[in-house]
Amino acid sequence: MPALRDVPNQETQFRQLQAKLRDCAASIDLFDQDDFDILVIPSFSIDQGQLGKIEGFLHYEERLLFSLIRLRNPHTRLIYVTAQPLSPTIIDYYLQLLPGIPFSHARSRLLLLSTYDASLKPLSQKILERPRLVERIRKALRPGKSYIVCFNSSPWEQQLSLRLGVPLLACSPDLLYWGSKSGSREIFANAGVPHPDGSPLMWDEDSLLQEAAQLWGRMPQLKRLVIKLNEGFSGEGNAVLDLREVRKYGLIGTEGERVKVLRDRLSHLSFAAEGETWEGFSQRIPELGAIVEAFIEGEEKRSPSFQGYITPDGQVASLSTHDQILGGADGQIYLGCRFPADQQYRLQIQQLGIKVGEILAAKGAMERYGVDFIVVRHPGESPEWDIQAIEINLRKGGTTHPFMALKLLTNGEYNPETGLFVGQQGQEKYYLASDNLQKAAYHGLLPNDLMDIIARHRLHFDSSTKTGTVFHLMGALSEFGKLGLTSIGNSFEEAEAFYQKVEDVLDSETSANYYTLPSSPPLPISWYGGDY
Incomplete structure (x- = not known):
């Protein structure tokens, strides 16, 4: 992904763009205020290895079609960009849900655009790779009366915001760590919110197994451990290690012995993603990082x-x-x-x-x-x-x-x-x-x-x-x-x-x-x- 640190002033420019949204913050729901141009980018800007495991992932861009109902506000205009063109039948279905607004009036304020690209790349990346499309979007948006919404923000959405000169109504990518598995654990600890015992972020198999062995030592009656890639989606990127077969032979004494037992159990992991193996899963650890947590049991x-x-x-x-x-x-x-x-x-x-x-x-x-x-x-x-x-x-x-x-x-x-x-x-x-x-x-x-x-x-x-x-x-x-x-x-x-x-x-x-x-x-x- 593009990194803003490569261009010294871009991070400042991005923050200045986002600061413009504060002027509209009187309402909890900025998204429902009238007389704005809303650029909807339903981009799944997540790890492509996990994205490919989601059946029909391209069609998840339809999740944000509820935003078409914003056209009930008579001065709102909306641009909706997708990887592949949407069926006119689907668009008509959503516009017919609008209360009290003539269909033709709403449709005239909606611009549908597509990249015609079905690859695994994030949608925002596809848009940025098409400068004529970017320019068409830029010309369609009113300066000072436009903002971008997305499914999740990443450096791709950040770059698109800068290219268009339009603020992004989403978290800055600099904060995305706090939505990761390890970042979440840090927030929970700081907020005094109860959460499972577990490890900090690890970047290799040996360190992860050592943390797992220490967790098992702290909780000797533990039945299962869950290993999580630091970035996951909809439960993908999780693996469960069952200790019950080992525990029936008695407790394992030293940390080194526990590490050996855990390593032997890696071939018996249960994965959230169908068809996943430890070999494929572990290859992502140096790239994404991983944590280990106690699996919460309960009748x-x-x-x-x-x-x-x-x-x-x-x-x-x-x-x-x-x-x-x-x-x-x-x-x-x-x-x-x-x-x-x-x-x-x-x-x-x-x-x-x-x-x-x-x-x-x-x-x-x-x-x-x-x-x-x-x-x-x-x-x-x-x-x-x-x-x-x-x-x-x-x-x-x-x-x-x-x-x-x-x-x-x-x-x-x-x-x-x-x-x-x-x-x-x-x-x-x-x-x-x-x-x-x-x-x-x-x-x-x-x-x-x-x-x-x-x-x-x-x-x-x-x-x-x-x-x-x-x-x-x-x-x-x-x-x-x-x-x-x-x-x-x-x-x-x-x-x-x-x-x-x-x-x-x-x-x-x-x-x-x-x-x-x-x-x-x-x-x-x-x-x-x-x-x-």
Whole structure:
């Protein structure tokens, strides 16, 4: 990636650009103010080795299509850039969700651009490699009335901001360490937020195993360790080392003996990414660094998350809490979420999330951030949930777009005192969301086919009741049989029913032609079960 230190004045120029956003910081949500030009760059600027493991990763650029709903503000203009062109059917679907705005009026204020490049490179890099495209974007943006939003910031987004002379509403890449695994642990320690015992950042296998042996020595009853690459996405980059087969032969005495046992167990690691091996995983350690942590065990175990917002002038606000739905061999892959998190702990994780946000704000961070937790309790011991923070995400995440869809479609407000979201008519709102409704039978469904099914079975979001289902990742349906959706209801039960209806209808519509094909398990509606 480009490094600003190579050009002495560019870091200062970037900070001066971002400082212009403070003039607009009277609102918690700058993104919802009218009469701005918004450049949306849904770039997944993450490690390419991990990006390639995400099936249909290019279509995750559709996650930020909820931002089209900003065109409900009559003077807002929006430029949306993607690697590959978006289907007109998908764009029409989002514009039809706009309340009270003629379709043609909204469409005239939307400019869609594409790099026509399906490679693994970050989208922002692809844009920078096309100077004519950069110039077209620059000419379309009004000076002093424009800003950039992105999925996550990196030196690529920073360079694009400088090339365009437009501020980036996101964390400076200089702060991204605080969203890494090791940076998160440092923030948690400084904020007094409970988190698992573990190691500092290591850069080679020998040092990592030595830290793991010391951790095992501190916690001799430990059943599992988790090794994490310092930069990961959606649970990718994690490996679990099971100690239970070793422990049944008795405790291992010296640190050197423990290192030897751990090294012998590396061939038995369980990886979050399917098909991963220690050989491939360990090759990334010198490049990315890695930590080792105690794996949190528990008979009753959940994975809630907090989402906060830091304004350009440093104010911290609560946005939401969620219970995440996780899958994979050891329950570390993000599949979906439900809103809000359970009332037994949602205000507690919100309080801890605010503590984290205050430290991040003091370091100069801005825009959305998330904090993932693990909560456990042991039946018969204590009714209280033990809360442990796992990591910080200095970016938009899997819980961002469903919550923004809820907020924009219902015009309601999140109440931080209760952790609930209330619509304009005083009705509480709940939802179940997923990026991973994926089955082999869905292969071959085009966006137009999905629209036909939605219309025929009345699966659409109802603007009169502010309930129903909103779809995303529609571009991934034909090739990967993969779809995203957010089902909004006036209760958890109603949201679950909307979600289940969509799945039942899609199964019925595709069973005649694909009944012989295997399918992946459906998203579990009983999200509180299992060992996450």
